[in-house]
Amino acid sequence: MSLPVELVILVLSGFVGWFVIGKVPNTLHTPLMSATNAIHGIVIVGGLIVMGSATGTLDRILLVVAIAFGTLNVVGGFLVTDRMLGMFRPRPRVEDAAARTKNDAAE
Amino acid sequence: MSREDIQNLFYLVAIVLFILGLIRMSHPETARGGNWLAALGMAVAVAGTFASGLVQDLPLVVLGVSIGAVLGVPAARGVKMTAMPQMVALFNGVGGGAVALIAWAEFRGEGETELDRLVPALIAAMIGAVAFFGSMIAFGKLQGIVTGRPVKIPGRSLTAAILAGGALACGGLALADVGGKWAMVGLLACSALFGIVLVLPIGGADMPVVISLLNAFTGLSAAAYGIALDNVALIVAGALVGASGSILTRLMGDAMNRPLLSIMAGGFGGNGNGAAAAADAGERTYRSTTPADVAIQVAYADRVLIVPGYGLAVARAQHAVYELGRLLEEQGVEVAYGIHPVAGRMPGHMNVLLAEADVPYNQLVEYEAANAEMTRTDCVLVIGANDVVNPAAKEDPGSPIYGMPIIDVSLARSTIVLKRSMASGYAGIENPLFFNPRCQMLFGDAKQSVSALVDELRALLGAGSRGHSHVV
Numbered sequence: 172m173s174l175p176v177e178l179v180i181l182v183l184s185g186f187v188g189w190f191v192i193g194k195v196p197n198t199l200h201t202p203l204m205s206a207t208n209a210i211h212g213i214v215i216v217g218g219l220i221v222m223g224s225a226t227g228t229l230d231r232i233l234l235v236v237a238i239a240f241g242t243l244n245v246v247g248g249f250l251v252t253d254r255m256l257g258m259f260r261p262r263p264r265v266e267d268a269a270a271r272t273k274n275d276a277a278e
Numbered sequence: 279m280s281r282e283d284i285q286n287l288f289y290l291v292a293i294v295l296f297i298l299g300l301i302r303m304s305h306p307e308t309a310r311g312g313n314w315l316a317a318l319g320m321a322v323a324v325a326g327t328f329a330s331g332l333v334q335d336l337p338l339v340v341l342g343v344s345i346g347a348v349l350g351v352p353a354a355r356g357v358k359m360t361a362m363p364q365m366v367a368l369f370n371g372v373g374g375g376a377v378a379l380i381a382w383a384e385f386r387g388e389g390e391t392e393l394d395r396l397v398p399a400l401i402a403a404m405i406g407a408v409a410f411f412g413s414m415i416a417f418g419k420l421q422g423i424v425t426g427r428p429v430k431i432p433g434r435s436l437t438a439a440i441l442a443g444g445a446l447a448c449g450g451l452a453l454a455d456v457g458g459k460w461a462m463v464g465l466l467a468c469s470a471l472f473g474i475v476l477v478l479p480i481g482g483a484d485m486p487v488v489i490s491l492l493n494a495f496t497g498l499s500a501a502a503y504g505i506a507l508d509n510v511a512l513i514v515a516g517a518l519v520g521a522s523g524s525i526l527t528r529l530m531g532d533a534m535n536r537p538l539l540s541i542m543a544g545g546f547g548g549n550g551n552g553a554a555a556a557a558d559a560g561e562r563t564y565r566s567t568t569p570a571d572v573a574i575q576v577a578y579a580d581r582v583l584i585v586p587g588y589g590l591a592v593a594r595a596q597h598a599v600y601e602l603g604r605l606l607e608e609q610g611v612e613v614a615y616g617i618h619p620v621a622g623r624m625p626g627h628m629n630v631l632l633a634e635a636d637v638p639y640n641q642l643v644e645y646e647a648a649n650a651e652m653t654r655t656d657c658v659l660v661i662g663a664n665d666v667v668n669p670a671a672k673e674d675p676g677s678p679i680y681g682m683p684i685i686d687v688s689l690a691r692s693t694i695v696l697k698r699s700m701a702s703g704y705a706g707i708e709n710p711l712f713f714n715p716r717c718q719m720l721f722g723d724a725k726q727s728v729s730a731l732v733d734e735l736r737a738l739l740g741a742g743s744r745g746h747s748h749v750v
Contacts, residue, residue: 188521200626242346
């Protein structure tokens with residue numbers, strides 16, 4: 172790919188990101204940041220490719236650390252986001268509230 | 279079809295999954311599925327990379343992945359919700375660090391490369407190193423390893439300029455193929471120091487901006503490295519993250535009404551004003567109150583607004599606050615939570631904290647909505663927040679936070695501020711709210727105060743209505 176083509180892809184993706192993410196409400200800003208955090212763990216792909224052409228020992232050490240960092244970024248990022256989102260609940264539904272009142276009364 | 283085509287088709291699927299995942303992040307009900315779509319996208323991208331046939335040295339790859347997984351999984355599972363801001367900073371930092379290391383290794387490996395690959399690689403290395411070391415300092419500050427107060431670095435602007443210049447100069451040397459492999463080491467070292475000098479002087483109250491900005495940096499470094507590698511997955515994913523980080527940075531800056539440059543200039547708070555506030559506080563009068571008295575006020579209110587801040591996170595008072603809200607709701611009191619965008623240490627921090635305590639997200643209102651309902655609010659409980667309710671932002675043009683949108687609690691019938699002492703807040707700015715005749719202070723640790731309030735409320739309600747006596 173030529174550089175201009177890559178710049179086109181970069182700019183278009185930036186616009187897509189801007190419009191998609193502009194719609195996320197304040198409530199979800201932390202999970203959003205955490206999920207996008209995990210997405211930039213895509214650098215692990217770069218690590219995998221460059222490892223294929225590495226020659227020296229130091230290069231390999233650097234790349235193993237880089238791949239470990241990338242994995243930490245991806246795995247940690249998605250898991251933490253999932254944990255956070257698992258906690259977000261809407262107002263308890265009327266039936267739930269009724270059930271709770273009933274339980275309370277039974278005690 | 280070549281293997282490269284197959285690789286790119288995998289990337290196409292991955293990109294679609296990333297974007298669909300992000301679209302689903304816009305609503306709490308679909309967000310969780312969105313996160314897993316994005317994770318699936320990541321798996322597809324990795325699979326596509328293996329399909330390219332470029333991946334070799336499999337044992338080393340497995341070693342790297344295993345180390346990352348062994349460190350990451352328990353950390354992500356075990357981290358307390360109160361420690362979330364530093365965790366986000368840490369995960370962000372290692373992403374940037376990975377870019378810097380990969381660029382370094384590739385530079386060492388190949389003696390000569392075309393300019394249109396080398397230039398983006400050098401840019402990626404610079405931004406990646408800044409993001410890594412900046413994030414580590416942010417992590418240190420949030421974790422309490424490094425002081426959260428702004429650290430004064432003498433001649434900081436000059437130092438930063440020299441470091442930035444040094445990094446660019448080393449980049450120039452690398453391009454001119456002078457200095458060999460050391461040019462890259464110099465570039466990384468200068469960028470690393472620049473990242474440290476950038477974040478160290480910024481106070482804890484400005485952390486939501488810093489974390490968003492570093493997030494954008496890491497995304498951009500991944501995108502730049504994608505150009506260097508001719509890898510479309512890196513370019514698109516990096517650009518998506520760069521856009522998201524930029525949006526959040528802008529939103530946070532707007533919520534403080536301070537331009538990004540002034541925030542990055544650092545040193546906000548802890549300067550002069552703190553001492554003046556202390557002197558002033560001695561002369562003016564404030565009223566302190568007791569949990570029993572507050573219990574009566576909230577129990578007979580029609581509407582109660584709770585304004586949480588970082589102090590609530592520090593005291594881990596979110597569960598006690600939920601219990602308080604639940605008791606009041608059972609009494610038919612309307613309960614809402616007023617959330618300021620920059621309350622806490624990262625964007626949306628308070629939302630996550632309250633969600634952990636089972637507070638339904640539709641009880642959380644943003645500051646405009648909170649202000650619109652303020653005149654019909656009987657009682658406001660300010661728990662561990664300070665600057666976001668400071669009327670000086672509206673009234674005092676000399677105040678460092680003048681112009682920042684606040685939750686204007688002075689329009690409510692009464693306000694109770696739960697606070698440790700009269701000491702000024704994190705930003706070190708005096709808060710005239712405390713001396714407002716409608717405001718009372720409930721001193722003590724936020725968790726203990728709220729728990730005491732819950733106990734008093736139960737005693738009160740137990741005595742008042744037999745129907746709820748089981749609550750006691």
